Amino acid sequence: MNFNKSEELFNEAKKYIPGGVNSPVRAFQSVGMSSVFARRGNGSKIIDVDGNEFIDYICSWGPLVLGHSSEVITKGVEEVVKAGVTFGLATEIEVKIAKLITEACPSVEMVRMVNSGTEATMSALRLARGYTNRSKILKFEGCYHGHSDGLLVKSGSGTLTYGSSTSSGVSEDAIKNTLVAQYNDIETLNAVFKAHGNDLAAVIVEPVAGNMGVVPAKEEFLKIMRKLTEEYGALLIFDEVITGFRVSYGGAQEVYGIKPDLSCFGKIIGGGLPVGAFGGRREIMELLAPVGPVYQAGTLSGNPLAMHMGYNALTYLKDHPEVYTNMEEKANKLEEGFKKAIKEFKIDATVNRIKGMLNVFFTKGKVETFEDVSKCNTEIYAKYFKLMLDQGVLIAPSQFEAMFLSHAHTEEDIERTIAANREAMRQITE
Numbered sequence: 001m002n003f004n005k006s007e008e009l010f011n012e013a014k015k016y017i018p019g020g021v022n023s024p025v026r027a028f029q030s031v032g033m034s035s036v037f038a039r040r041g042n043g044s045k046i047i048d049v050d051g052n053e054f055i056d057y058i059c060s061w062g063p064l065v066l067g068h069s070s071e072v073i074t075k076g077v078e079e080v081v082k083a084g085v086t087f088g089l090a091t092e093i094e095v096k097i098a099k100l101i102t103e104a105c106p107s108v109e110m111v112r113m114v115n116s117g118t119e120a121t122m123s124a125l126r127l128a129r130g131y132t133n134r135s136k137i138l139k140f141e142g143c144y145h146g147h148s149d150g151l152l153v154k155s156g157s158g159t160l161t162y163g164s165s166t167s168s169g170v171s172e173d174a175i176k177n178t179l180v181a182q183y184n185d186i187e188t189l190n191a192v193f194k195a196h197g198n199d200l201a202a203v204i205v206e207p208v209a210g211n212m213g214v215v216p217a218k219e220e221f222l223k224i225m226r227k228l229t230e231e232y233g234a235l236l237i238f239d240e241v242i243t244g245f246r247v248s249y250g251g252a253q254e255v256y257g258i259k260p261d262l263s264c265f266g267k268i269i270g271g272g273l274p275v276g277a278f279g280g281r282r283e284i285m286e287l288l289a290p291v292g293p294v295y296q297a298g299t300l301s302g303n304p305l306a307m308h309m310g311y312n313a314l315t316y317l318k319d320h321p322e323v324y325t326n327m328e329e330k331a332n333k334l335e336e337g338f339k340k341a342i343k344e345f346k347i348d349a350t351v352n353r354i355k356g357m358l359n360v361f362f363t364k365g366k367v368e369t370f371e372d373v374s375k376c377n378t379e380i381y382a383k384y385f386k387l388m389l390d391q392g393v394l395i396a397p398s399q400f401e402a403m404f405l406s407h408a409h410t411e412e413d414i415e416r417t418i419a420a421n422r423e424a425m426r427q428i429t430e
């Protein structure tokens, strides 16, 4: 397999775009390669600019729940384009998708559309602060909520700390109200509330962490979080940008049976176009401008083209619940196949999975916290990634990202992936 054209393009790209990419995950830096440039997608497959074909488990980092270039999603797009892609006025499709999202998630009585997941979490936090008149927020290490200043924070050496920023350019002031605790650590959670509960505007959490590999929350962890936030009058924000409409139609909140105060969405709800949304209880949401004092806006928010494709995606998912059982079955087969090879070749690796998302961690024992994740062997992952790629299977070029299934993945894809994985695991031990 050669990547000549990709390498050429990458070198050209680096002249005009920092690092050659418009989002860092597209750099194949951590696996020691040039970025692969995509040309076309079809169902479960990506064809790159060199003509190589891959079974794709990146799925645009989550949105492509129905696979590439799905006609279900692009249906009617031409008419929308002809009618005008943006007006700066309200359109009917915005009402329809808002209604659909509120029906899918009972905790969401009202919703506001934005243009990215980053905007959704940033706006949800402002709203939480406006509602509670408090400043502090709590997040968990290893959870990613987009790249706004106050959320680019990791914990220091202790388990409960005021964090330090993970990015230069973020001022001390911007993160001084961000507390960071360890994911899935109930003891620390209790301690945070004891010390700061009355000052907390919100706790923001990925109910299934999907940005440090896949680390599902323990049920007890989320239950106690719900109880404590209620007790202390802080809002609970579920960042469902990945999990919304993926782990089930009603998101992780449906799977866990927990009602957050606010929820953030993105990825799947735009059918592949740039989108985000946040929503929750009416009394909170009605604090937003123009009815309330919390300002939030967007020139292209609720864009007709994005809404049209998102609406197509969501109506299909609503009418075809078998998409979810089918994705889960396929992911389960992968999990079983991967585990078998890990055992056969006695590799220090473990597989985490929930519904249609999973990944292989190269470390001993269970992976339940960021600390566990940090122990993974990224060198072995880089080898594994390349061995998979050479066999036509594209997984994330990073140990710390999820593998996503889509409805378009076939039985044959799954069989081929299991075989490729076995071969990769065999070569790793050589």
Ligand SMILES: *Cc1c(COP(=O)(O)O)cnc(C)c1O
Pocket: 115, 116, 117, 118, 119, 121, 144, 145, 146, 147, 206, 210, 211, 239, 240, 241, 242, 266, 267, 275, 276
């Ligand atoms: C992707 C992601 C975001 C950020 O969304 P963007 O559209 O990339 O800004 C926020 N939260 C979670 C959980 C995500 O996975």
